Amino acid sequence: MTLAADNPAEELSDLPPSSTEFLATVAARELAGRRRIFAGVGLPTLAVDLAKRTTNPNVELVYESGVVGAHPEAMAEGIADSVLVSGAEAMLGMDALFGYVLQGGNVDVGFLGAAQVDRVGNINTSFIGDWHQPTVRLPGSGGACDIIASAHEIFVVLRRHDPGALPEQVDFVTSPSPVRARAQEGFHQPPGAGVTTVITPLGILRRPDRFGELELAAIHPGVTVEQVRDNTGWDLRVREDLVLTPRPRVEDVRLLREEIDTVRLYLR
Amino acid sequence: MTLAADNPAEELSDLPPSSTEFLATVAARELAGRRRIFAGVGLPTLAVDLAKRTTNPNVELVYESGVVGAHPEAMAEGIADSVLVSGAEAMLGMDALFGYVLQGGNVDVGFLGAAQVDRVGNINTSFIGDWHQPTVRLPGSGGACDIIASAHEIFVVLRRHDPGALPEQVDFVTSPSPVRARAQEGFHQPPGAGVTTVITPLGILRRPDRFGELELAAIHPGVTVEQVRDNTGWDLRVREDLVLTPRPRVEDVRLLREEIDTVRLYLR
């Protein structure tokens, strides 16, 4: 708390790492320095809004609805909200958005939610259980399977960290890792590097390279390495340069609560 | 001339059949009753303008530049003239125009100029002579090869009628007849019926069906059947119901000269 004395804006919060606010602030920090972000449905919409106000004012926000360069006057309640359209730099047709912007290789980070991510970064947003009569029918791909093919890299945010959300292998590969794409021999390999960063309520996992596996790169305050490994569905490697996630700034939390998600749509 | 006594508007001109005005008036009559016309570069632009003012006021004019439902205030000097854009019902992108309007099957008549048309309705707008060092480098396909694949039928207007313009086989098939498309086995056959009508300075040739050959269906005033057959590059069949082309109305000629092509761009 000594830092806080020097600069009140840097005063740090005591949010629990499992809270949406904590996840959003961690995500906003991860987005610093990234130019063009394709934000998916849900928590990513909240995190990119915070990033634009804090870590990355010049970030270009792209949405699958066709919005490019959004300048929303209020928090978007979804990727097709009218506030993303009014005042945007461009409203493209879906063909231009998915075909030219995304598949054309112009997206730096695809930022997605997921139900499950596995060891090599395959994402499941389709089914829990058997495909034909699943326990849970999840939302399906939406744009996720298209985004993972062509965005330079993918960030995923998970609301849970347990072996169900981080299994050795996902129940269904909606959006494949390059590891799995490579196994389909004879196919034109899509250019995306796949999942590079997974933000969970316990820490941050990273894949060191295109064909690598997820490793523990950061743990959140009050979380132990053992706790993370116990709650992960495979024998999780821990990076030697493991770091402790900095706590969110009080100012970030204030922004989230008082200026961004004033209707508490995402902050549940 | 008795008709003229009853109705001055029906007074008939004494234009020579080889004149651009004669060809344009014949073409305008042929376009009567056709709903949606894709007009090519040159004389077709003039003929559709006349048709819209006389035989077919509700015709929808489509141009490869993306114009749909043109309402030009002045004669278009080409298919990309600004007068086709101002006041049009729609300006589509090229993908929508070629992909959805044309390839999607929404064009009734593609109306094209050509250097050569052969017995079965192949069109050459590319080369006279050897492809690799041609005697004449013609304009090439432009949209023609795309139009013939998908417009329901094709009208062609020729400024010459001789064995060079109407050979047994064209020097180069830019825009193929369904006869030639069918010979390419194993290919998805494009839906267009190909050339159905060829208007020349001597008469009108028609193909009775998708896989038939061009036959003489009408001769212009003062032209003999023998003259047409002598000037055609194959043993031209003559239809039993051969008719004499009616002379253009004086009013049509006046429209062409005084209201449409006032700068005499096409009327040379």
Add this chain to the structure above:
Amino acid sequence: MNASKVTTLPEAIGTHVHDGATVALEGFGHLIPFAAAHEIIRQGRRNLTVCRMTPDLLTDQLLAAECVGKLVASFFASGSAGSLYEIRRRVEQHDPEPLEVEEYSHYGMYCRYEAGAKRLPFYPLLSYVGSDLPELNPRIRAVESPYGEGKVYVVPPLNPDVTVIHAQRADESGNVQMWGITGAQQQAAYAASRVIVTVEEVVAPEVIRADPNRTLIPAHAVDAIVPVPGGAHPSYAQGCYDRDSAFYREWTPISKDKEAVRAWIKEWIHGTVDHADYLDRIGAERWAGLQVADAPSGEVSYGRRKS
């Protein structure tokens, strides 16, 4: 000018949407054709194959009203509002029976309309390499590039019997203009045999023709124009009224309860004679809360040749 295509919603749905038809109802979060879907429910259509990238709660309603035999889609939830429980009951519990689903990614679904509109036998995309989706849906197939870069996945054309969309405005001959998010509407319209467009407003041809680049769907692709102000509620029409986000949030508990959904259909759809009646029941106060302030686009000039 061509003949007027302006008609009523009962007439348009009655004429063009038949039992067993493949019906695309498009609108990506924006301009969702709710009024038209409600009229389909009122008329009791059965066994429809409903095509929609994002089924949204519109599809939950069509399912609960027993209009749907099959669903072709790419996202089975409702944006920020979460699950669509009528879909989940059908898929997870086969209650009241299993639902036939043909599933794509968004871009794959879009490409199906694109292929349909262009009458192409297939359309290539870079997605699906390594995904389980091609195994789930064998209509997703592969093609070898003749230029030596290996195989890519392709999807087949989707050619609905009828496409139903909502737009801000059209003229009576059927030239349709929209702005904001335009989704797959142009492609779904050109892909279909018949096209019904409900609009906030029928405007004079001169309004359309003053800005031809704003026309997304020309008259030749349209069969019926139906003036239905507020026809996208509870979704929105950019510049006309905003999304009724409270309605979406209220849908979740309704959707969770099988009987509540059916009661809702009975009260709000079968219990209203038309969309104007439905909006009346929504109430003037709620409607007033969805109004937006003006944000003008500015003008450009198309120019006129001086004679």
Add this chain to the structure above:
Amino acid sequence: MNASKVTTLPEAIGTHVHDGATVALEGFGHLIPFAAAHEIIRQGRRNLTVCRMTPDLLTDQLLAAECVGKLVASFFASGSAGSLYEIRRRVEQHDPEPLEVEEYSHYGMYCRYEAGAKRLPFYPLLSYVGSDLPELNPRIRAVESPYGEGKVYVVPPLNPDVTVIHAQRADESGNVQMWGITGAQQQAAYAASRVIVTVEEVVAPEVIRADPNRTLIPAHAVDAIVPVPGGAHPSYAQGCYDRDSAFYREWTPISKDKEAVRAWIKEWIHGTVDHADYLDRIGAERWAGLQVADAPSGEVSYGRRKS
């Protein structure tokens, strides 16, 4: 806001267009980037692969100035104005030497840009079945449909090193708006590694953002914005000035005479320091004759949420 991309034409061409580059100069009858092509001539670029659907007299000029090694195109004449004789001399008489040409139909050429913009290895179309074009150009190949409808022709992607276009307006960060005929500009821009856009006017970001649907090319696809009023002359800019049809007609006799073309290049391009100088020499009277009357588009509203 992002950093300004506004620069000068000599700087933009000097930085982005190199000898031997593949350069798309697009604009379908409308917004043809003449000023930029003239600057390429002034800077003496050599051995360019010029890609243009309709070469127009711009390509005649680039050829006569010895900038071009190869031409990729789909129409080798100038609309209503007839033949391009510099092209014809090169092709028919190999004078001064043969011209390498890669030839498509318009839609085939468009589809090459489309594949390029989408990074697809190929793009299918229904054209060419029975045509001699695939024999003339072996880059047009066939693919078997995996759905059983037989083979269709495909074209390969076209990814220019640089795409050069002209537009009515952009903001300084590079969001480009155009109206009227928009041709293959959006696709050619997204297909390219670098994009130069000359514009009639650089406008405030607020002007662009008031009508986001009018933006055809977002800033992220653009490298240089160059204000060049009249930059499309002798072609036109819808709503700004009309086509100089007399200029096109005058070109025919110039083009027919090999020496006359070269004299024209010397006088009008090398003999002018920039496009403003060229327009000065065109003369105020001639320029005045190309002015158009105002024809306003009308406005729409995008709406603003009331807080």
